Amino acid sequence: MFKKILFATTASPACDNAAKVAFDLEMKWDAELCVFHVLGVPSRGFSSFVTDVRTGENEQIDPDYVDWVTEEMKNTYADLLKDSENSTLEAVIGVPHREILRKARADNVDLIIMGAHTRDEDIGAARYRSVVGSTMQKVAKSARCPVVIISRPCTTCWKLFSNIVVGTDFSKPATSSFLWAARLAKEVNARLHLFHAVDIHASEPGKVKGQAEIEAHIEAARKKIDAKYLSQLKGFDNYEIGIREGTPYVEILKFAREKQADLIVMAHHTREIDPELALLGSTVEQVVLRSSCPVASVNHPDKAIAEKS
């Protein structure tokens, strides 16, 4: 399921938790791991200057500088590299989300792993958060493979996952996240929790929905889950369905906590991407920032169904 993994890192402590998961996956799945860092953002017009991602300073890049950054990455990940058998380190110049997508496409990777900042007291957190936040959003939207975002320590080995929650809004991308979650659940023998939240604020802001109306929505959602998803599970019966009403991100987080989820899987398909509004704009961002387990964003069917070998 994971032959090639791309770990897109800021090469800073923000990604430490993600790094552990990335290297762990490499070992457990005998995968190839590429530790990938985009170090400088170039200008639009002619210039040899780039803005260093970590310091925000202008730098003139030469091959030595790139080598030096790669060398630094080696030091940063020295402990993890000790046990690693099949990993490479790469530093490139470019716009982070674009280069991550380029690399993922060129190597046809099965999974992208990214870290996220969650604590304001971290030095430079605000800066990282805006860079990482918009990068994460753009990568998640366009990547053909799942993107896993890890913001807190994740100690459970993926092969030992027992509960996977997949949140759906019944959109087309959500079908891909369901299929991938089901595929992973089968592979690691975990319980699959199909979850939908009826957004009580969605239709008319300010208007409170009546209980009967909410219940009708819940009933409709249950029917949709039956029709759209259950038929595709093909004999896999280790699943349950959860439907709640409320604010979607709050409900999915509560549900995940209740079920002791090891992973939340969601689609992430907002069309508007304004970097200034990106980070806290949508349900998935809220979930990523607040979730205690990793969050996978799956929007395309490419890796959702097992390849026929």
Next chain:
Amino acid sequence: MPEGILCNKQVVDTKEKLNALLADKSGKQYYAEMKLLDVDTKALWATLEKTCRSRLRTWLEICAHCGMCADSCYFYLANDKDPKQVPSYKIQSTLGEIIKRKGKVDNDFMRMVMDTAWSKCSCCNRCATYCPFGIDMGVMLGYVRGLCFAQGFVPWELKIGSGMHRIYNAQMDITTEDWVDTCEWMAEEYEEDWPGLEIPVDKENADIIYTVNAREPKHYPEDLAEAAILFHLAGENWTVPSQGWEETSLAMFAGDWGACKIQVESVYAAMDRLKPKRMVVTECGHAYRATVIEGPYWAGLKSGKTPVESFHYVEWVAEALRTGKLKIDPAKRIKEPVTYQDSCNYVRNAGLGDCAREIMSYVAEDFREMRPCREHNFCCGGGGGLNGIGLYRQQRNTALKVKRDQILATGAKMVVAPCHNCWDAIRDLEEVYKIGIRWTFLKPMLLGMVEVPEHFKPQEE
């Protein structure tokens, strides 16, 4: 005659030479070698005799030193009216002096000439508008750049840039495969949101052949996707060439006329091969000047025109809005005060000021002109290659002050800048002077406000 390993009179035409230059951080060794570089005075004089003809010589002689050009130059204004920044002085003390001495100048002198040609003039041609005799010091300093280049006195980044053009037919190292793959990639990435979106490569007899700035496929391929979406919405029959897609010319900034010719010929060959009705170039000012205004002369085209009629992106946008191919959603027009940066390269060299105003009339509710504007607008401060030259960063930052003050005077917080270099300079001036402005190209702005008919939208399940 000492010639450096990196800094010499040779052109960069192999990957080995190019990589050696690229590995020299900030051109440290390159500039050290430049201090020892001999001037080939005979060759310099021979070039002058052959190429410095009546127009330039007349200009040099008839200059009355009246000083009318002084206040026209933003370098002069930004540097506290330093007399050494008067355009007339800048050209008399360089080209005038070389001719007076019949080419017998030394290394120190040539390095002063290089500093003048690249850090005190961005070839914006504004002074020509104010000279009572119509003397164009921008053209003359452009010519001086050519003399410097031939002698090896050229900023490091531009030596690299002109080499890129000779090797890749582009200002960056992008192969034909890279380019075609990028087109496929962008169509693939955006197709879901825009069903039927295509980036057709090498389609013959299209209405439009679209050419770009290499920095787009290299670092910002979204720009290409945005262009494709707007053509798609406008129902254009368009294509990009697999070769000859790069419209920019760092060779022009460098004064490497040989590379200029190679570069534009690659674009013209694509026009001849694919026989489009017309050409449209992306939002880049100097690309348009190089390929549409100067290029035909470099390529020796007797008509003085490109093989097919050529348009800047602002012309296409104005036309698309005028004819209703693109319609702006009235609710989404820009409400806040907004201003527009005229790129020297297409406003003074091609008079495209009206297109810009037409576009703004469709998209903005509170459009505020910079003063002066149109043909009288000041350079952004980073034109002529200056943005990209590390050696002259400080001079560039000082020069940005004029544009900063112009923008501040409008009260606008948003600047529309349909030129890569202007866009960069405005971004950088915000970084240096922090005046609280934002800036945009036309494409992303238009995408946020055009009406999208139902059949262009993806079908939800």
